[in-house]
Amino acid sequence: MGSTASGTPPERMLVVRCADWPVVAAGVAPDQPAAVVVADRVVAASPAARAEGVGVGQRRRAAQGQCPALEVTDRDEGREARQFDLVLEAVEAFSPRLVCVRPGVVAVPTRGPSRYFGGDVSLAAGVRSAVDTVLGDRGWADHVRVGVADGLFAASAAARLAATRTDSSRVGSGRSAGSGRPLTADVSTGDGWVVVPDGGAGPFLAPLPVAALGDPSLADLLGRLGVRTLGAFAALPEADVLARFGSDGVRRWRLAAGRDPLPVHVGGPPATLWTATTLDPPAERVDVVAFAARALADDLHQRLARAGLVCTQVRITAETDHGERCDRSWRHEGSLDAAAVVDRVRWQLDGWLHRRSAERPTAGVVHLRLDPEQVGAAVGRQIDLWGAAQEVEDRLVRAVARVEGLVGVEGVSVVCALGGRGPDEGFERRPVGAVGLRADREVVTGGESGGGAPGAGGPPPPRPPPRVDPRPPAGGVARAGGGGGGRAAGAR
DSSP: OOOSSTTSOOOEEEEEEETTHHHHHTTOOTTSOEEEEETTEEEEEOHHHHHTTOOTTOBHHHHHHHOTTOEEEEOOHHHHHHHHHHHHHHHHTTOSOOEEEETTEEEEEOHHHHHHTTSHHHHHHHHHHHHHHHHHTTTOTTOEEEEEEESHHHHHHHHHHOOOHHHHHHHOTTBOTTTOOBOOTTOEEETTEEEOOTTOHHHHHTTSBGGGGSOHHHHHHHHHTTOOBHHHHHTSOHHHHHHHHHHHHHHHHHHHTTSOOSOBOTTOSOGGGOEEEEEEEEEOSHHHHHHHHHHHHHHHHHHHHHTTEEEEEEEEEEEETTSOEEEEEEEOSSOOOHHHHHHHHHHHHHHHHTSOTTTSOSSOEEEEEEEEEEEEEOOOOOOBTTBOHHHHHHHHHHHHHHHHHHHOGGGOEEEEEOOOSSTTTSEEEEEHHHHOSSTTSOOOEEOTTSOOOOOTTOSOOOOOOOOOOOSOOTTSBOOTTTTSTTOBTTOO
16 A cells, blocks of 8 residues: 555555544534533534634533533544444445545545546545535535545645635635645645645645644654744655654654655565454354454464564454455554454444445354554564553543543542642642643542552652741740740840
């Protein structure tokens, strides 16, 4: 899918992006103020909620304060994947080679379909119309964006910059939706789609800000160094980027230049890495297949580790006792570990089993196979003593969110450092929803029952010793130890 050498251009891709997909999957209408949250942070909001000032990254209470009528829903990735299967069916009518990036974003290699449907422009317009028809039944028409370019990153950027008729009337002709940035002159645009010419990914990406790379820390550092666009970043020498930012910086640098960012294994994945299993008796339930997939994913992960590789794209194939077959490719921006592979097996089968009755499988699953379609070299990294800090923090936040769902928002609290000197003044319990659990604040421990391991803020610092005023009180006897030696004030 990507380049195997630095001089080979990446494969031409079409990306379909369904805006606000977590809200769409929750069954909310666009004119209803609603938001989807994870660990009390907004991850998606409806157009009506954004019009009221609700934005991604806000805390739940801040969003509700901004919009009192806001309907808040917890994120359910399984539900998003099941609902997204309808979009995948519509795209499959144009090409069976789908690459699911995540629920809400799907990519299609355009080499064959483009020639069959009369070019990239005709393909983009047709896919956009087909998916828009599916979402129009739910009231979410004109929320589909399609981009075509060389490589997944450039095609995703094109899809984000695509404008519908409503967007065009608001931001003006020839400008991207929302940002108002002018597009390159040779880029073809239409109602909800953008097609970048073959070989034009670099000039198309050049005027975009470095924040488009998706790494806030790198974007902040580059901005302080005076590098504010992808074109300026791509103009830097690769050796200097490697020396200053490491291998991950080089990967982002290749993204900015419009080249394949993934270190693809030369010659493709070894043929012996695939794993498969037969289920006897046939599995009628998704959780039974997912349990079998866990052993397959662990085996695949161990084989990759022995070869010094990581999987970035995997094809999951399931077959029933009646010969019905469902296979999909799933891609990840980083690497797919065993748990991520099992999640995608569950998502794929959930969507398959909840299809329309004419296309739903009529028998249990008897065969499951995992094929690593794209692999890269495993890059070693030094992690903390108790594991990667971000991974530990994410697990903590997810666990607390599950407990909140069971006992309520007010039932889970954390101990916050207040800075007082006494035991009853230094700390106070507050609901976790009001303060959060991220490392940008001091958290000592979590849980309503007391105790627990240190949180993201680590153990509290030692309390300062009590301060003694050396000056004696006016007109009285000095306190013991206060510097007066027990003599009367003013005694010589």
